[in-house]
Amino acid sequence: MDRIEIEETRRQGGDPPDVVSTDSAPHGTAGAVTHVNEIVLVGRLSGVPEWKSLPGGGQVAVWRLIVEHRDARSPQDAIDTIRCVTYDPSVQEGVRDWRHGDVIEVRGSLRHRFWRGPNGPRGLYEVEAVIVLRRQGAGSGSAAPA
Known part of the structure; x- marks a missing residue:
């Protein structure tokens, strides 16, 4: 089939x-x-990317994509908001000009991060991007290069 x-x-x-x-x-x-860990997402940027300093130097870019479901059974199931990050400076260059509402394509891997917080172990899932592309600027009808 x-x-x-x-x-x-x-x-x-x-x-x-x-x-x-x-x-x-x-x-x-x-x-x-x-084993394969490959993710491809296309969605709208929920806000401008954030930049966080790393303890060892360098930065990480963090953003969230809103990805709509084609066949949602209810309005609550109609979207996912997915956290994405990149540690790669060359990928970060493509992220710097993104604006809220841009349509973004992200290719990377799903990661599960763990750390110890004040209330015990914590964790989150995120997509670590290795390729990014702005497919459409906010409010425009055509693709825009990232």
């Missing part, structure tokens, strides 16, 4: 199959399973 058939099954109210693909291992040798 291919991707189109799976989407059609979902639209008709049926459950998708347990097996999505019967291809051989996509990123490894036959019979081996290679």
Whole structure:
């Protein structure tokens, strides 16, 4: 069953199959399973990026993307707000001119960060961006380079 058939099954109210693909291992040798952590997001910037200093020097850029769901079952389920970061100075250069409402594409990996807070262990999920692109400026109808 291919991707189109799976989407059609979902639209008709049926459950998708347990097996999505019967291809051989996509990123490894036959019979081996290679773990993959690749994220692609396209959404609206919820505010201007923030810059935080790191203890060892350097900076981290932090922003949030609002990503809409195509087939939300309720208004509460219609969006996700996803925290994104980059530690890479060359990627940070592309982030500096972003404005609230810009449509942004982010490619990277999902990370789960842990630390000890005053009330015990804490953690959060975020996307660590390695490629960013401003696809559309706020209020414009065309793509704008980042």
